[in-house]
Amino acid sequence: MTVAVRAAPGSSASLWQARRRSLKTIARYAAAVAITVIFLFPVFWIFMMAFKTPDEIFSRPPVWLPADFNLDTFKALVRDGDLGAIWTSLITAGVSTIFAMFFGTIAAYSLARFKTGGRNLAIGILSQRMIPPIVIVFPVFLAYVFLGWIDTFHGLIILYTAFNLPYVIWMMRGYIEDIPIELEHSALVDGWSRWQVLLRVVFPMARAGLFATTVFTFIFAWNDYIFALVLTRTEVVTFPVQVTSWFGQQFVFWARIGAMSMMGTLPIFFAVIVFQRYMVRGISLGAVKG
Template identity: 40%
Template sequence: MEKNRNRVIIASIVIGIVLVVNILPFLWLVLTSLKTRLDIFAIPPKFIFDPTLKNYVSAFTKRDFLPMFYNSLIIAVSSTLLSLVVGTLGAYSLARFKIFGDKHISFWILSTRMFPPIVLVIPFFIMATQMGLHDSRFLMVIVYTTFNLPFVVWIMRSFFEDLPFDLEKAAMVDGYSRWDAFWKVALPLSAPGLFTTAILCFIFSWNEFLFANVLTAANAKTVPVGIRGLVTSRAIEWGEIAAVGTLQVLPVLIFTFAAQRYIIRGLTLGAVKG
């Protein structure tokens, strides 16, 4: 009993430290977004103050963050959907069909993620300007999809490989086509994998800064680039940075909580194996 209680206490302390380390910056961000300029720089830091929405209002009136949020949303959602559709089909093929050199194809797909992204910035920039795609949402969707695809293919491939092939074979024996077997049997069973990869893709596209900074100017400017713009030569607008940052984190947070139970991998997979 004694030993057990000690263990609980130690675990609580460790978890507490981890929580503080992880949540404190976020709390700081949210608090800062609700503070006036004076309160932000107050020493010692104020935890009790008169909250204000001034920063939020000015981000959308004085600055142009509404179209940027719109851009971010369109680009992130489109890129996620495109990556999932193409990647899932590719992953299924790699998992289920014997293709000449399929191991090498898989590795090649992964290898596209191996070099530092910055290496690609300039080639992408040159190609984009020559094709007249610079500063377009379409370009950003394509760029992010190239980064998301390897992710989707690798995660979904291992998911499909874990599914017993007999399930699909049973469906095919029963008169369903190969597509039906994929659509009605394999895909619903890999929902946890699908949700996990969707969230990862969305977060990547939503938060990406480097490529957006180089490849967009005005029309397709995304929120991370916009936030960078708040560091001006006159001042650093900490209040607005915090306000936009808070809004930036919210969709990811909601998305993750909503899909949390699907993310716990293996819930259905274990049952299939019986």
């Protein structure tokens, strides 16, 4: 083993070390910036479509920045009523998230505190989450045709609720298990009922987890494509379905695709940045606390 001799300040060795360290820092920043640019470039590209004129979109070589940020595309979307897709997504994702959060959280409480059904039930619930959407949507489609629920809000909302319940149950189970049980015991000794304990102790204590899980549950429903594609036609059109509707046989409406993608994506970006602290736990199914 060698013993490092620390050189006196100002000596050539320490200057060399300092330079090496600053070179390393510069290299790190260069790498960080390069990676960030590469990862955000596609986002930039699709968002820019919304502001480009048709000539700029269909030009060779491609134009990177629109000459002026014209809002014609957005105006056209408003005029043609295409913004309704955002509204539809908001309703279906929003309502299903509320349902999934409520029923999922109380079920999670049952699993966390009473060990209802033991380990098998908890794992069974989680494994439902792992079934490919296509496998779920196919039999549901057959059932919905029979029920007359195709192309209805409630049909889509119920499916989103069911699909997100395992996630909510699993996540909230973890967050509830993190609450010291003495808080609930104390409230019970004080004379509060079971429901009151849920309302006054468990929900406030799990507040951060509730918000974070709500955000991720909403994003799953908001970003869904395949369920909406199969189960809706013309009455209920969510934003991802609307986006793909502009891939025509002869012509692709890139400007509209860009504008709609931007409107469907920016709110999610915002929510994720706000809830970044809970991100790792949310996407790793609670396995990594982050």
